[in-house]
Amino acid sequence: MVASEVRALFAVASRPEIVSLAGGMPAVDALPLDAVASTVADLVTSRGPVALQYGSAQGDPELRARICDVMAMEGIADAHPDNVVVTVGSQQALDLLTRVFIDPGDVVLTEGPTYVTAINTFAAYQARVVHISMDNDGLVPDALRETLSRLAVEGARVKLLYTVPTFQNPAGITLTAPRRAEVLDICRRAGVLVVEDNPYGLLSFAGEPVRAMRADAPDDVVYLGSFSKTLAPGMRVGWALAPQPVAARLVLAAESAILSHSMFTQLAVERYLATQPWPEQIKAFREMYRDRRDAMLRTLAETMPPGTTWTRPEGGFFVWLTLPDGVDAKAMLPRAIAARVAYVPGTGFYADGSGRNAMRLSYCFPPPERIQDGVKRLADVLRAEILL
Numbered sequence: 001m002v003a004s005e006v007r008a009l010f011a012v013a014s015r016p017e018i019v020s021l022a023g024g025m026p027a028v029d030a031l032p033l034d035a036v037a038s039t040v041a042d043l044v045t046s047r048g049p050v051a052l053q054y055g056s057a058q059g060d061p062e063l064r065a066r067i068c069d070v071m072a073m074e075g076i077a078d079a080h081p082d083n084v085v086v087t088v089g090s091q092q093a094l095d096l097l098t099r100v101f102i103d104p105g106d107v108v109l110t111e112g113p114t115y116v117t118a119i120n121t122f123a124a125y126q127a128r129v130v131h132i133s134m135d136n137d138g139l140v141p142d143a144l145r146e147t148l149s150r151l152a153v154e155g156a157r158v159k160l161l162y163t164v165p166t167f168q169n170p171a172g173i174t175l176t177a178p179r180r181a182e183v184l185d186i187c188r189r190a191g192v193l194v195v196e197d198n199p200y201g202l203l204s205f206a207g208e209p210v211r212a213m214r215a216d217a218p219d220d221v222v223y224l225g226s227f228s229k230t231l232a233p234g235m236r237v238g239w240a241l242a243p244q245p246v247a248a249r250l251v252l253a254a255e256s257a258i259l260s261h262s263m264f265t266q267l268a269v270e271r272y273l274a275t276q277p278w279p280e281q282i283k284a285f286r287e288m289y290r291d292r293r294d295a296m297l298r299t300l301a302e303t304m305p306p307g308t309t310w311t312r313p314e315g316g317f318f319v320w321l322t323l324p325d326g327v328d329a330k331a332m333l334p335r336a337i338a339a340r341v342a343y344v345p346g347t348g349f350y351a352d353g354s355g356r357n358a359m360r361l362s363y364c365f366p367p368p369e370r371i372q373d374g375v376k377r378l379a380d381v382l383r384a385e386i387l388l
């Protein structure tokens with residue numbers, strides 16, 4: 001395990017004068033805190049002894065039933081609470097799943113670029129991460145086929161395809177419906193389990209949630225979900241929906257990792273969903289993030305020098321910016337920080353050193369005017385860099 005090279009710069013990036021387009025922090029200040037406070041107070045008064053006691057490693061049954069209702073919003077109609085394991089954020093689900101499936105040297109396929117902490121988790125269990133290229137329609141099925149054939153010739157053991165198919169972190173891209181079917185078919189034939197990580201699925205700017213891959217492949221997909229982006233990451237409540245034999249092993253792994261998830265935060269989430277207008281809250285988040293996305297795309301179009309390209313997310317938190325050839329985003333970062341704007345260099349999202357001339361920009365946290373200022377500063381830095 002290695003520390004992130006840019007972590008020191010992130011500490012600097014949190015200074016108030018710097019517009020941070022780096023972190024992926026949800027805008028929790030948009031939550032009605034009085035509603036959270038009354039939910040928690042009510043929980044302690046009415047169910048204190050349960051909320052403050054140990055629970056099971058699989059998670060609270062009422063919450064698991066409610067999680068099934070949440071997944072139904074994305075077309076997953078047949079989820080059973082027995083197949084749900086509540087985890088400490090979806091991050092823990094990913095960790096447990098990796099622990100259960102991966103022996104050193106096993107291959108995990110991922111999009112390139114992919115979620116940085118997933119790469120770190122796979123590395124911690126000594127998996128070999130192999131990237132599959134993406135275009136604006138998401139993971140490229142032909143590239144997946146070719147990689148699988150190459151790895152078969154090598155005799156590699158390919159265990160998992162880890163994908164963030166909807167409003168991807170970091171690229172903001174969504175895998176199209178025909179490609180979802182094709183990717184599922186390829187993986188089924190190859191005997192590769194698909195891990196669908198979907199923390200952003202309900203944050204669709206069009207309003208309609210995107211249909212989950214799991215909805216059409218209950219036996220071939222482990223679905224990871226989270227309340228971090230639709231409620232609050234501080235609750236640390238996420239989950240895995242898995243075929244029964246996999247769910248049973250995740251519960252065993254969870255027992256050894258944490259004994260029991262926090263009953264307190266599980267029941268707080270359950271009660272919040274039961275008593276507060278949560279769908280309205282999601283709608284408010286969607287509208288807020290859409291305005292911020294619009295501010296970012298508009299300012300990019302107005303200010304970026306020729307040769308720079310970027311993705312146009314339909315939901316979620318992130319834009320992926322590709323710089324003109326020869327510009328190194330990591331080398332440029334100290335100059336961007338000096339100009340009071342921060343981003344994450346693209347190399348962090350690859351296991352193989354790719355992504356030098358790319359970066360992730362997030363629009364989730366700063367308000368639109370700050371995003372506009374930040375993108376303008378970034379464009380100035382980039383223009384100076386091209387002249388270097």
Ligand code: PMP
Nearest residue numbers: 089090091115164169226228238
């Ligand atoms: N997967 C992806 C793709 C994410 O972007 C994140 C959060 N940044 C997570 C998983 C982890 O979320 P959680 O807070 O539920 O652990």
